[in-house]
Amino acid sequence: MSERLYIFDTTLRDGEQAAGCQLNRIEKIQLAKALEELGVDVIEAGFPVSSPGDFESVTAISKAVSEPVICALSRAVEGDIDAAAQALRFARRGRIHTGIGTSDMHIRYKFNSTREKILQQAVDAVAYARNLIDDVEFYCEDAGRTDNVYLAQVVEAVIRAGATVINIPDTTGYCLPEEFGQKIRFLKENVDGIDKVLLSVHCHNDLGMATANTVQAVLNGARQVEVTVNGVGERAGNTALEEIAMIMHNHRELGIDTGIRTRKLFHTSRMVSSLMNMPVQPNKAVVGRNAFAHSSGIHQDGVIKLRETYEILDPRDVGMLDNSLVLTARSGRAALKKRLLSLGVDLDKDELDLAYDSFLKLADVKMDISDDDILKIAGRSADSQAPVRLDWLKVVSGKGVGHEAEVRLIVNGEAHEAHSAGNGPVDAAIKAVKMIIQRKMTIREFLIQAMDKGSDDTGKVHMQVEYEKCLYYGFAANTDIVTAAVEAFVNAVNKFYK
Ligand code: KIV
Numbered sequence: 001m002s003e004r005l006y007i008f009d010t011t012l013r014d015g016e017q018a019a020g021c022q023l024n025r026i027e028k029i030q031l032a033k034a035l036e037e038l039g040v041d042v043i044e045a046g047f048p049v050s051s052p053g054d055f056e057s058v059t060a061i062s063k064a065v066s067e068p069v070i071c072a073l074s075r076a077v078e079g080d081i082d083a084a085a086q087a088l089r090f091a092r093r094g095r096i097h098t099g100i101g102t103s104d105m106h107i108r109y110k111f112n113s114t115r116e117k118i119l120q121q122a123v124d125a126v127a128y129a130r131n132l133i134d135d136v137e138f139y140c141e142d143a144g145r146t147d148n149v150y151l152a153q154v155v156e157a158v159i160r161a162g163a164t165v166i167n168i169p170d171t172t173g174y175c176l177p178e179e180f181g182q183k184i185r186f187l188k189e190n191v192d193g194i195d196k197v198l199l200s201v202h203c204h205n206d207l208g209m210a211t212a213n214t215v216q217a218v219l220n221g222a223r224q225v226e227v228t229v230n231g232v233g234e235r236a237g238n239t240a241l242e243e244i245a246m247i248m249h250n251h252r253e254l255g256i257d258t259g260i261r262t263r264k265l266f267h268t269s270r271m272v273s274s275l276m277n278m279p280v281q282p283n284k285a286v287v288g289r290n291a292f293a294h295s296s297g298i299h300q301d302g303v304i305k306l307r308e309t310y311e312i313l314d315p316r317d318v319g320m321l322d323n324s325l326v327l328t329a330r331s332g333r334a335a336l337k338k339r340l341l342s343l344g345v346d347l348d349k350d351e352l353d354l355a356y357d358s359f360l361k362l363a364d365v366k367m368d369i370s371d372d373d374i375l376k377i378a379g380r381s382a383d384s385q386a387p388v389r390l391d392w393l394k395v396v397s398g399k400g401v402g403h404e405a406e407v408r409l410i411v412n413g414e415a416h417e418a419h420s421a422g423n424g425p426v427d428a429a430i431k432a433v434k435m436i437i438q439r440k441m442t443i444r445e446f447l448i449q450a451m452d453k454g455s456d457d458t459g460k461v462h463m464q465v466e467y468e469k470c471l472y473y474g475f476a477a478n479t480d481i482v483t484a485a486v487e488a489f490v491n492a493v494n495k496f497y498k
C-alpha cells in the first residue's frame with residue numbers, strides 16, 4: 001500500500017513573484033483551473049494583503065475552483081491574517097498560510113527581535129488564525145538556516161497553538177540534500193505532536209538543489225511538497241512540480257504516490273510558459289523541448305533497438321503530443337486549434353478567428369512556424385483588450401538617410417499619432433510612443449532574441465520599463481524587430497496605464 005504525497009502548488013504565489021511573470025486575474029483563474037485538472041491538492045492563490053489585485057484574485061479563484069484546498073499567504077500579523085481569511089470566504093476548503101522568519105539572520109537583521117519574541121508572535125498568529133479558519137499552515141521562513149533545536153521549539157509551540165500543517169522552507173536554497181533531509185528527520189524525532197500534522201517542505205533552487213532537497217525531505221518523512229510548474233519562482237525559482245511528480249511516478253520502489261495526472265504535465269507547462277512569457281529551457285527535465293530528443297548516433301541506435309536503453313520516461317506519460325502536423329499557410333483553423341490545445345491554449349471562436357488571421361499573415365512571410373510563434377500569435381489576441389494598442393507604425397531608416405518614425409496608437413479607444421526622429425529606428429519609434437503616452441518612463445532593459453534561425457525569423461523582445469520607481473515587464477514577438485520593440489514597450493506600458 002503506497003503512501004500519499006500532497007502537492008501544494010505555489011505557481012500563482014511564489015511563481016508569480018518571479019521577475020516579469022505577473023498575471024492578470026483572468027489568467028490566474030485560467031491557470032488555477034488547469035492546476036485543478038492536473039490534480040494538485042492545494043493551490044496557493046496569492047498574498048491577499050499585498051494588493052487589492054491579489055485579494056480579488058484569491059477571492060475569484062476560491063469561487064472558480066472547488067476540488068483543491070485554496071490557500072492564502074500572510075505574515076504573522078493580524079491584519080494580514082484577517083485579509084487572508086476574508087479573501088478565502090468563498091473557498092469550499094480554505095487554508096491560511098502564516099509564518100515568520102526563524103533563522104538568527106532573520107530574527108536579528110530583519111526583525112531586530114529575539115528568539116523568545118518571535119516564538120510568541122508565531123504562537124499568537126496561529127491561535128488568531130485558528131479562530132478564523134480550521135486549516136492553518138505555519139511556515140518557518142529561512143528554516144534551512146535555522147538552528148534545529150530552536151526550529152523544533154517553534155514547530156512544537158505552533159502545533160500546540162493549533163497549526164494543522166508545518167512548512168519547513170529552505171528559503172534561500174542554501175541546504176545540501178543530506179543536511180535538509182536530516183533537518184526533517186530531526187523534527188520528526190524531536191517534536192511532540194509532529195505526527196498529528198502534515199509536514200511540508202518548500203525549497204528554492206539557488207544552488208540547483210531544490211528538487212534533490214525536496215526528495216531528501218520526502219525520504220525523511222515530509223508528506224507535502226511546495227512546488228511550481230516549470231520551477232518558476234523568486235530568483236532561481238522553486239522545486240519543479242513536474243520533476244517531483246515524475247520522480248514518484250518512476251521510482252515505484254519508494255511507495256509514494258501523488259495525485260498528479262502526469263499526462264497533463266506538458267500541457268500545463270506550456271500554459272504557464274505562455275501566460276508568464278517565460279520560455280521553458282530546452283534541456284529542462286521532464287518538459288523541455290529536448291527532454292526526449294536523442295541526437296547522437298549511438299543514442300539513436302540504442303533507442304531504435306529498445307527505447308528504454310536511453311529513455312527512462314515515456315514522453316506520452318507527460319503528455320508530449322505528436323507534433324508531426326506541420327503548420328503552413330494552407331493549414332486550416334482546425335489544425336491551428338489542435339496545435340494550440342496541445343500547447344495549453346484553448347481559444348474561443350472569436351479569439352481563434354483573430355489568431356488565425358495573424359497566423360496566415362505570419363505563414364505568408366515565414367516557412368517554419370514554431371510552437372513559440374503559435375503561442376505568441378495566440379497571446380496577441382489577448383492584447384486587443386489592453387488600453388493602449390499599436391495600430392500602425394512606419395519607419396524610414398538606413399545609412400545616410402537618418403531614422404524617423406510615425407506611430408499611431410489607440411489609447412482607450414481613441415487614435416493618436418506622433419512623429420519623431422532618433423538615433424536608430426527603435427529609438428525614433430519609442431520616442432514617438434512616449435510623445436503620445438506623456439509619462440516619465442525609462443527603458444531599463446532591452447533584449448532582442450531570434451526565435452529560431454534565418455532572416456525570416458520572428459524576433460522576441462523582452463523589455464523592462466521604469467515608471468514611478470517601479471519596473472514593468474513587456475514582451476512581444478514579430479518578424480519585424482522594430483514593431484516587436486514598440487509592442488514590447490506598449491505591453492509594459494499597459495501594466496500601469498489606465
Ligand atoms: O521561500 C519561502 O520561505 C516562502 C515562504 C513565504 C513560505 O516562500
Ligand code: ZN
Binds near residue numbers: 171
Ligand atoms: Zn518561497
